[in-house]
Amino acid sequence: MTQNTSGNGPLPAATDDATEDQSWLRRRISGPATAILAATVLLFVASAILQPESLRGSSLAGMLPFAAVLAIVAVGQTLVIQQGGIDLSVPGFMSLTVVIVTHYPAGDSGKLPVAVLGAFVIAALGGLASGLLVSRVGVTSIVVTLGMNALLYGAVLGISGGIPRSTTQALRDIATAKAVGVPMTVVLAVIITAIVGFCIKRTVVGRRFEAIGSSNQAARAIGLPVRRHQLAAYVAAALLYCTAGVLLAGVVSAPSAFQGDTYLLPSVAAVVLGGTSLLGGRGSVVASAVAALFLSQLAQVLLTSGVNSAVRNLVEAFALAVGVAIYSVDWNRVLSTLNVRERSAAGASTGA
Amino acid sequence: MSLKQRKFPALAATAVLSMGLAACGGSGSSGSGASGGGAGAPANANVPPWCGAKKITLALADGFGGNAWRQVTRAEAKDEASKCPNVTQYLYSDGQGNTQKAISDIQGFTAKGVTAMVVFPDAGKAMLPALRSAYKAGVVTVPYRVSPGGEAGKDYDYFVDTDFKQAGVLWANWLVKALKDKGNVVNLGGPAANSQSQDEYDGMMSVLKDHPGIKFIGQTPYNVTNWDPAETQKVVTGLLAKYPQIDAITTDYGNALASSFPAFQQANRKIPPIATEDANLLGCDYKKAKDSGKGFQLFTVSSQNWMSRLAVQVAVAKASGGVIPKNMTAPQLAFEDSITSKPNPVKCDTSLPADAFLSSKLTPAQQAAALKG
Numbered sequence: 001m002t003q004n005t006s007g008n009g010p011l012p013a014a015t016d017d018a019t020e021d022q023s024w025l026r027r028r029i030s031g032p033a034t035a036i037l038a039a040t041v042l043l044f045v046a047s048a049i050l051q052p053e054s055l056r057g058s059s060l061a062g063m064l065p066f067a068a069v070l071a072i073v074a075v076g077q078t079l080v081i082q083q084g085g086i087d088l089s090v091p092g093f094m095s096l097t098v099v100i101v102t103h104y105p106a107g108d109s110g111k112l113p114v115a116v117l118g119a120f121v122i123a124a125l126g127g128l129a130s131g132l133l134v135s136r137v138g139v140t141s142i143v144v145t146l147g148m149n150a151l152l153y154g155a156v157l158g159i160s161g162g163i164p165r166s167t168t169q170a171l172r173d174i175a176t177a178k179a180v181g182v183p184m185t186v187v188l189a190v191i192i193t194a195i196v197g198f199c200i201k202r203t204v205v206g207r208r209f210e211a212i213g214s215s216n217q218a219a220r221a222i223g224l225p226v227r228r229h230q231l232a233a234y235v236a237a238a239l240l241y242c243t244a245g246v247l248l249a250g251v252v253s254a255p256s257a258f259q260g261d262t263y264l265l266p267s268v269a270a271v272v273l274g275g276t277s278l279l280g281g282r283g284s285v286v287a288s289a290v291a292a293l294f295l296s297q298l299a300q301v302l303l304t305s306g307v308n309s310a311v312r313n314l315v316e317a318f319a320l321a322v323g324v325a326i327y328s329v330d331w332n333r334v335l336s337t338l339n340v341r342e343r344s345a346a347g348a349s350t351g352a
Numbered sequence: 353m354s355l356k357q358r359k360f361p362a363l364a365a366t367a368v369l370s371m372g373l374a375a376c377g378g379s380g381s382s383g384s385g386a387s388g389g390g391a392g393a394p395a396n397a398n399v400p401p402w403c404g405a406k407k408i409t410l411a412l413a414d415g416f417g418g419n420a421w422r423q424v425t426r427a428e429a430k431d432e433a434s435k436c437p438n439v440t441q442y443l444y445s446d447g448q449g450n451t452q453k454a455i456s457d458i459q460g461f462t463a464k465g466v467t468a469m470v471v472f473p474d475a476g477k478a479m480l481p482a483l484r485s486a487y488k489a490g491v492v493t494v495p496y497r498v499s500p501g502g503e504a505g506k507d508y509d510y511f512v513d514t515d516f517k518q519a520g521v522l523w524a525n526w527l528v529k530a531l532k533d534k535g536n537v538v539n540l541g542g543p544a545a546n547s548q549s550q551d552e553y554d555g556m557m558s559v560l561k562d563h564p565g566i567k568f569i570g571q572t573p574y575n576v577t578n579w580d581p582a583e584t585q586k587v588v589t590g591l592l593a594k595y596p597q598i599d600a601i602t603t604d605y606g607n608a609l610a611s612s613f614p615a616f617q618q619a620n621r622k623i624p625p626i627a628t629e630d631a632n633l634l635g636c637d638y639k640k641a642k643d644s645g646k647g648f649q650l651f652t653v654s655s656q657n658w659m660s661r662l663a664v665q666v667a668v669a670k671a672s673g674g675v676i677p678k679n680m681t682a683p684q685l686a687f688e689d690s691i692t693s694k695p696n697p698v699k700c701d702t703s704l705p706a707d708a709f710l711s712s713k714l715t716p717a718q719q720a721a722a723l724k725g
Contacts, residue, residue, distance in 0.1 A: 053593040054590070056593050057618075058620070059592075059593035061618045062585065062586065062589025062590075063586070063589065066582065066586060157418060161418070161423065161724070162417075162418035162420070163419065163423070163707050164420075164581075164607075164706065164707055165705060165706060166706045176614065251582075251585075252585060252611050253610075253614060254581050254607055254608070254610050254706060255581055255582070255611070259580075259581070259582060299586065300586065300589070300590060303587060303589075303590030303591075304590040304593050305594075306570060306590075308571055308576075309571075309576040310544065
């Protein structure tokens with residue numbers, strides 16, 4: 001049993017075939033978007049069988065905008081996590097955006113464009129500050145974004161005093177508009193995910209971005225501009241949170257002043273379910289966005305099924321645990337350990 | 353747990369996150385100047401009976417101050433204190449939803465030597481030791497709205513409470529009238545296991561047990577919404593998908609429900625009768641819906657911002673030697689009823705923010721000022 005501590009080490013010939021099968025299986029299920037995509041399809045099939053009401057037009061129309069908002073947040077969180085960080089300032093950026101685009105216009109749709117522009121400028125500055133502290137000063141991202149979140153909440157309270165305002169009609173119309181029957185929020189989420197996904201997987205900058213996330217030192221050694229890419233992750237993420245905040249303000253017609261609060265953990269959960277390593281490097285924004293849809297539909301099915309909130313929390317936690325287990329447990333090793341145990345048990349019994 | 357903590361759970365996450373930074377905040381109690389002038393002036397006809405002859409200082413230790421309800425409630429307390437010229441100084445502190453800070457605020461006021469203290473003990477029993485030590489130190493201590501446990505006369509002077517069951521009874525009586533004894537009702541409440549939503553449900557059941565035609569559907573005692581507009585929207589969407597027939601909705605946070613009205617539109621359903629607490633946004637949405645020919649029936653109980661006035665009266669009376677109010681339970685009162693227009697028709701004041709409370713005893717100008725922060 002101590003022979004195969006690495007899991008990938010040479011195994012006795014008898015189990016070679018089995019190991020190949022297992023690693024093939026592992027490669028398949030850990031392919032970035034495959035696993036979560038399969039899980040999502042499975043979830044929708046299960047929904048159709050168990051809770052067909054949850055797939056009715058009105059139900060989908062209620063769920064999809066929230067899923068779209070979460071998807072955009074998850075894409076942002078993915079970028080930061082790919083750089084080996086974690087972004088705890090999601091609630092701050094989202095809430096501040098919601099407050100800016102509802103308080104400044106105060107119902108006057110004419111002032112909306114300025115408010116939205118202002119929100120993006122502030123988000124960019126906030127992201128820049130976080131990014132500089134992480135990449136230049138070398139402060140850990142968890143500390144920087146925690147502090148940034150507190151600062152942003154200060155701004156939220158400063159602007160709103162904790163008092164919410166209703167969304168302007170124009171923003172509401174935009175966020176609830178439909179393009180060929182598909183909610184605008186979903187269209188935007190798909191476009192954003194596609195663009196970011198393309199940039200990361202198919203452009204030089206994107207490939208460098210992922211390489212730097214994998215190993216800082218290696219990237220620095222071959223002369224890649226590590227700091228600039230890290231900085232870009234925080235700025236891009238902040239802009240994505242801001243986009244999500246604007247849409248959320250439109251979707252929730254009477255948002256609270258702290259509307260971003262409920263997005264921090266789901267955003268990390270979506271990234272994890274999407275298979276992006278929390279240690280940085282390899283990852284897929286598309287998988288994160290799909291995971292956001294998965295989490296939203298899961299919540300909606302559970303709501304529709306009418307189970308109580310305790311069961312809801314348990315099921316959601318279970319889904320997350322399974323997701324994490326699929327990616328983070330070294331199944332080859334577990335299986336080979338089990339094999340060795342079986343064999344040694346068998347050996348022991350024949351020996352006796 | 354009280355309704356007015358509704359933003360508290362939402363804030364808790366942030367509070368936890370920013371703990372490291374917030375901990376440095378100290379007990380920053382913001383003093384605001386004296387309210388009563390006329391030092392030593394003889395009592396005149398305008399001075400209320402609860403205002404005694406002794407000169408006192410009064411403090412309001414709020415467990416959390418960052419939402420509209422709290423700001424209006426705080427302004428009501430200050431307004432009430434200003435009626436008594438013998439309150440020479442009025443102090444306020446905001447616990448910011450942080451139990452540590454709330455405790456140190458109370459200790460700070462005790463050390464400062466205030467005569468009387470009104471406390472909103474958001475953290476419940478966790479606040480009892482601080483209240484007790486203030487009481488033992490001779491400060492007149494009056495917690496209100498959220499029970500800190502303990503005993504009046506032993507751990508603090510008096511507890512000013514309210515009976516949320518009574519709100520449930522008022523809602524149920526209206527439902528019986530609005531639904532003509534028959535229909536499916538959905539009840540929306542705050543976070544799981546909060547006592548307020550539970551009490552309201554119990555109150556409703558005490559009436560509805562005699563009206564078997566009216567049934568609760570969905571989760572009982574209540575569907576968990578965390579008093580969050582987005583969550584409410586999701587919950588309502590789910591309920592609309594599951595139940596083809598919803599005849600009425602009861603909820604203790606009307607503003608959050610208002611944000612889910614579009615869900616009814618999406619599902620091609622009419623907004624059913626609603627029984628809740630008063631909120632300006634809801635009243636204005638009612639008017640909008642009515643004007644567009646899609647009106648619904650609405651009944652509200654008062655949001656009770658004026659409850660802090662009763663707490664101030666009790667504390668000041670005890671400390672200054674005035675007449676202590678006999679009834680220390682703030683009554684739940686009907687506020688708006690779209691069917692009978694009694695005691696009021698549905699109100700909407702577009703000059704005030706959506707989160708204003710028209711059942712407040714402040715003037716609109718006072719309330720607008722309070723909500724500016």
